[in-house]
């Protein structure tokens with residue numbers, strides 16, 4: 214089956230900085246895929262190589278089967294990129310910007326689609342406003358719209374919700390989810406891990422230019438954050454000796470105990486009962502993508518599959 218994005222053995226150095234090392238990655242059509250990693254991991258560099266904006270030192274990248282260097286035009290038509298930085302032309306209105314962008318792709322008579330994107334991104338009130346006059350969040354919506362004027366099958370969003378308020382974040386995600394349901398492949402980088410967790414079915418984690426984990430979101434959480442923890446407030450405020458080995462932290466009167474399985478909760482309760490210690494508060498912490506991410510970044514000397 215044709216891949217939406219196929220990356221083979223891509224390396225990129227900036228002088229002595231090894232930004233990407235031997236990246237192999239295949240993203241399938243229709244996927245909602247997250248590219249995660251700490252600052253400087255290489256996410257934007259990889260996106261720029263996919264978009265044909267940065268040249269890799271070695272390796273190859275295809276978008277919908279088109280090589281991003283030798284078949285640049287077809288690859289570019291297959292891809293829409295929403296960049297991280299707010300770049301805009303201050304001299305045009307929102308609608309003009311989108312029609313001009315359509316022209317870059319050689320698309321004439323694009324007004325009906327441009328108007329539809331404007332409406333779906335809640336920009337109708339601002340369609341004739343000058344770009345200069347828009348708030349940061351509105352400008353970001355226009356960036357999303359710009360990436361969509363040529364109806365690309367693959368859309369990459371580089372931190373689309375950075376600095377965006379909660380309401381706009383919701384509008385953006387509803388729209389992007391709809392695009393994915395309509396069949397578009399979506400690749401996303403974000404530092405908001407709960408967004409990746411709710412939206413994306415598969416995740417690649419990058420660190421120092423290497424993919425250190427690649428799996429479905431649920432598997433990754435299961436594999437790397439298998440540890441639950443129990444937070445309890447006790448009276449008297451003393452953790453019995455038999456439970457000391459489970460203690461992970463103590464803060465503000467709350468003990469955090471490591472739980473590897475649910476049977477351990479029964480053990481904890483029985484120890485507390487026998488010691489005549491009462492529970493004043495208790496929370497079970499479920500693992501999430503953030504736990505997986507933190508564990509992985511901490512212990513990423515070795516590559517995980």
Ligand SMILES: Nc1ncnc2c1ncn2[C@@H]1O[C@H](COP(=O)(O)OP(=O)(O)OP(=O)(O)O)[C@@H](O)[C@H]1O
Pocket residue numbers: 227230231232250251252253254255256257258259
């Ligand atoms: N044009 C450039 N010249 C020199 N070094 C660069 C250049 N672009 C990126 N780098 C370096 O390459 C590495 C990867 O950077 P990149 O911007 O791809 O990371 P990132 O994962 O997107 O980070 P962030 O989450 O902060 O956006 C970093 O060490 C960065 O300093």
